[in-house]
Amino acid sequence: MFGINGLKCTHVVRRVILWVLLTNITLLLYCLTKPNQVKMRDSQEDTCPHRMAKILKCSQVKDYRPGDCFNIVCNHMRFEPREVSKLLPPDAAYITILRDPVDLFESSFHYYHRAVPLTWSIPGENKLVEFLKNPQAFYSPDAYNSFYLKNLLFFDFGLDNNVEANDTSVMRGIHYLSKYLHLVLIAEYFEESLILLKHKLCWSTEDILYFKLNSRKSSSVSKLSPEVRAKALEWNGADWRLYQHFNATFWARVESFGKLRMKQEVAELRRRNAEMEAICIEGGNPVEAQNIQDSRFLPWQPVGESSILGYNMKNDIDPKFRTLCEKMLTPEIQYLSDLGVSLWLTRLWGWVKDTVSTFDWN
DSSP states (O other), X not given: OHHHHHHHHHHHHHHHHHHHHHHHHHHHHHHHHSOOOOOOOSOHHHHHHHXXXXXXXXXXXXXXXXXXXXXXXXXXXXXXXXXXXXXSOTTOOOEEEEOOHHHHHHHHHHXXXXXXXXXXXXXXXXXXXXXXXXXXXXXXXXXXXXXXXXOXXXXXXXXXXXXXXXXXXXXXXXXXXXXXXXXXXXXXXXXXXXXXXXXXXXXOGGGGOOOOOSOBOGGGSOOXXXXXXXXXXXXXXXXXXXXXXXXXXXXXXXXXXXXXHHHHHHHHHHHHHHHHHHHHBGGGSOBOGGGOOOGGGOOOOOTTOOOBOBOOBOSSOOHHHHHHHHHHHOOHHHHHHHTTOOOHHHHHHHHHHHHHHHOOOO
C-alpha cells in the first residue's frame, strides 16, 4: 500500500514539475515578445501618445507599409490615437464597445486569473469573492498581468487603470476619449448597437448578422450577490464612470434614431439571425467543447477547464452558404490565423496547457 501511494505521489510531483517548467518557458517567451506595461500620467494630451508609442507601433500591423491606408483596423488593441491614425484615412470612424464593468470584471477574472500570479495565493474556492473582500491584499499595480484585475476598460483605452474613481483625471480621460470616438456600442444592448453601427457605416442587415461566440456555459458564470456587485463596482470605479458616460450617449443616439424604428430593425435582425442559425448550426444551439466535432470551430479555453461553448456546423449546407457559415462559426484564434496573423506563441501555450491537462503518466 505504501508503494502504491508513493508511486501516485511521484506522478503528481512529475506533473507539477513539468507544468512549472513548461509554463515558465512559455512566460519567458511571452515576456521577450511583449513590451513592458507603461503607467500613464494624468496629462493624456502631453504624455500618453508618446509613452504609448512604446506599446503600440503601427509597424507591428501585418502588411503595413508607411503611407498605406487600411479600410478597417479591427482587433484587440490598447488604444492610442496617434498610432492608429497612421493606419487609416483622415475621415476614418473610430468605434468601440463597452461592457458593464462588473460583468467584465467577473468574466476577465474567471478567464485570466490563472495567468495572473497575484491571484494564485487567494484562499477558498470562490477566489473572486475572496479577492473583493480585500483587493489590496492581492493586488499590485506593477505585477505581471495585473491590469486584468482593475479597471480593464480604462487600461484598454490607454489610460491609467490604477486611478481612483474620484480622481479628476478620470473625467479628463473620458473627455479625451470623447474627442476621438465616433460611436460607442454597449454589449448589453448588442442588437441595438449593431443597428446604430449599420447606419453609421452605411451597411446592410447582411453585414451585421452574427452568432454569439466565446460564451461560457452558465454553470461557470459566478452568481454575484448585490453586495459583491457593489464591491466590484467600487473596485472598478473608473470603469463605472466611463461606462455611465458612454451609456448615456448611447441612449441619446437611440432616442435620436427613433425608438419605434429601432424596435422594428432589431426585430428584423433577429429574424435574419434565426434564418442563418437554421442554415448553419447543427441542433441550433451552442455545445460544450468536448462535443464540438470539428477542431476549426473549437474556441480557446481558459487554463484548466473547458467552459467556453462553440458550435457544430451542419453537413448538408447549401454550397452558396457554406463559406459564410464557416466564417460566422470560426472562433477568434482560428479566424486570425486564417487572416495570416502569426499566433505561434498562443498556439504554443495552448499546446502546453492541453498537454499537461491530458498527459497520461502511467
